[in-house]
Amino acid sequence: MARTTGSDGGRTEAAIREAAINLIARFGYEAVSMRQLAAEVGVQAAALYRYFPNKEDLLFTLMREHMEDLLKDWDQARPASADPQARLAAFVRNHIRFHVVRRHSTHVSNMELRSLSRDNLSHILRLRGGYEKELRQILREGADSGAFRIDDVGLTAIAIIQMITGVIVWFRPDERLSVEEVAETYLTMTMRLTGAEEIREKPHVHAHA
């Protein structure tokens, strides 16, 4: 056989991306074979090479687009306000929302860095650095203005990102907590962490057990 009825390059490529994200998030990049991925898509392994030149490039594309989407997403959500507390709150809320919705691709982007070649790795790290820089800037301005009490801006930024990204490790949709509730709880912790809690009032969501 050859071309199958109803086959469509655009749909196939989208299906490959989605299946790849799910499979790699679940089993890991090295553990997922091109044949397994093809089977999930409902296609032969050779067909994958029409859309991606090789396995690593597929991984790289997924990760790069994840990071680009993250930066775009924050660029849209970035508040006009200059108030460090409002900006930090927006950052945390946006970060958690984005990462919960894209749990799988976040997992891939965080766990599979070591499967990238040197060049591809540094490309991803550059994008990630740009995102983290946004948080550092907020923290620095807040520390300077006295809104935050921070010992070490770089270290605090890493700690906060580590903490709020950790949501995806345990969060499952359809459980006792909604995304908004989780985001508010983490926001409270972040605000206390930066010594900014006293002055705060924001749309709190009801109960945390």
Add this chain to the structure above:
Amino acid sequence: MARTTGSDGGRTEAAIREAAINLIARFGYEAVSMRQLAAEVGVQAAALYRYFPNKEDLLFTLMREHMEDLLKDWDQARPASADPQARLAAFVRNHIRFHVVRRHSTHVSNMELRSLSRDNLSHILRLRGGYEKELRQILREGADSGAFRIDDVGLTAIAIIQMITGVIVWFRPDERLSVEEVAETYLTMTMRLTGAEEIREKPHVHAHA
């Protein structure tokens, strides 16, 4: 050839464990082949099977011993004091010290869970659960006694562990910060996070840039 002069089962097994931890931490379990591991040890691949029945069992052994060591380590360091703040401080300091010293095996234990079989996975998760329970207990007692201000004990415990374990992602020995300095900075953040900072005085180490 066959048995080599000076060969010693005990030394070889130790060398295998160490090489395995380093290689797996660096490249990932799936990406490290038995031949590569054997070459690092200076032995043929077949020799590995005298010490471990198969590849996964080697991984499992490394992870199980890491977790057992962690529990033992905390059991020894656990303070007699009933004061929640003192206990939390001891927990954080001990956690960071342990994980920084054992960065590589921590990396393996955190990243390679998905390479374990169901039974081995649940064994490791049981050990990890026991450790996390210690932190939850401290937080709960502190919350009850009014020493801490905590919305959700379970969620806070996960957030703290995520944050303080994150040290190993960026920490490299011989850089600007010593382990003790890092531990103190993270302790400060943890204490603020739990709303416990006000009442605190402890052996602070000098500068954080």
Add this chain to the structure above:
DNA sequence: GAAATAATTGAACGTTCGTTTTATTCTTGC
């Protein structure tokens, strides 16, 4: 110093891997 045991080699097994090649069928534009 012979017998028993411990430690390792070297070769081989069947399987699976990522990838390439070639041929075939569907779809689209004219």
Add this chain to the structure above:
DNA sequence: GCAAGAATAAAACGAACGTTCAATTATTTC
């Protein structure tokens, strides 16, 4: 309805994988 291309199947490639096995040498035991 025909030519051009896009999309896929099917088969094959060499290399690498985890693992096994028989043979061989070093060490220990008595």
